[in-house]
Amino acid sequence: GAVVSQHPSWVICKSGTSVKIECRSLDFQATTMFWYRQFPKQSLMLMATSNEGSKATYEQGVEKDKFLINHASLTLSTLTVTSAHPEDSSFYICSALIGTGDQPQHFGDGTRLSIL
Amino acid sequence: SQQGEEDPQALSIQEGENATMNCSYKTSINNLQWYRQNSGRGLVHLILIRSNEREKHSGRLRVTLDTSKKSSSLMITASRAADTASYFCATEEGGKLIFGQGTELSVKP
Numbered sequence: 001g002a003v004v005s006q007h008p009s010w011v012i013c014k015s016g017t018s019v020k021i022e023c024r025s026l027d028f029q030a031t032t033m034f035w036y037r038q039f040p041k042q043s044l045m046l047m048a049t050s051n052e053g054s055k056a057t058y059e060q061g062v063e064k065d066k067f068l069i070n071h072a073s074l075t076l077s078t079l080t081v082t083s084a085h086p087e088d089s090s091f092y093i094c095s096a097l098i099g100t101g102d103q104p105q106h107f108g109d110g111t112r113l114s115i116l
Numbered sequence: 117s118q119q120g121e122e123d124p125q126a127l128s129i130q131e132g133e134n135a136t137m138n139c140s141y142k143t144s145i146n147n148l149q150w151y152r153q154n155s156g157r158g159l160v161h162l163i164l165i166r167s168n169e170r171e172k173h174s175g176r177l178r179v180t181l182d183t184s185k186k187s188s189s190l191m192i193t194a195s196r197a198a199d200t201a202s203y204f205c206a207t208e209e210g211g212k213l214i215f216g217q218g219t220e221l222s223v224k225p
Contacts (some may be wrong), residue, residue: 006158032211043204043215044159093158102147102166105213107158 006108
């Protein structure tokens with residue numbers, strides 16, 4: 001089945017550091033990739049929608065300069081949290097979509113980001 | 117914004133019992149999807165039900181959709197301890213998924 005690999009799975013770093021998270025579709029080409037943020041015991045909140053070769057579309061309230069998204073190929077999207085601070089600590093999850101229409105999204109295993 | 121509201125928020129049952137989770141939504145939909153999330157992991161797609169479908173089965177899972185009431189339910193029959201997870205409904209809106217708050221299911225052996 002469609003596999004999405006997300007790396008790293010866990011990262012701890014100091015405040016002010018920039019952190020890059022990769023999301024790869026391993027056995028398919030993704031028309032669209034999505035980035036979500038999830039706080040403990042809460043639901044997923046969509047941060048941005050990413051299409052290969054074009055600028056990401058950010059949801060209202062998400063700082064595009066803070067959360068840089070690059071979608072360089074049909075199998076790779078990256079999220080960079082720039083100058084991370086403790087309030088950016090969260091669980092970040094990516095997903096990928098094959099084609100259009102009534103299709104499920106395929107999710108990575110998430111990245112737990114802890115900023116000290 | 118959160119489209120789906122789920123209840124119950126938490127459900128604890130014994131192995132072998134059936135689990136039913138409900139989801140309500142607000143706007144018109146093309147489809148409604150159910151996902152499962154094990155603690156600290158990503159989401160796994162369970163079932164997609166289209167707006168013109170009323171019921172769908174997959175193994176021990178049964179999903180119903182009532183578009184007149186804007187609600188859906190997910191039933192897990194003969195639950196197992198391995199079914200312990202959070203379950204989310206999601207509706208598609210403009211190509212994006214809008215998730216409900218989720219139901220945390222605990223199945224005790």
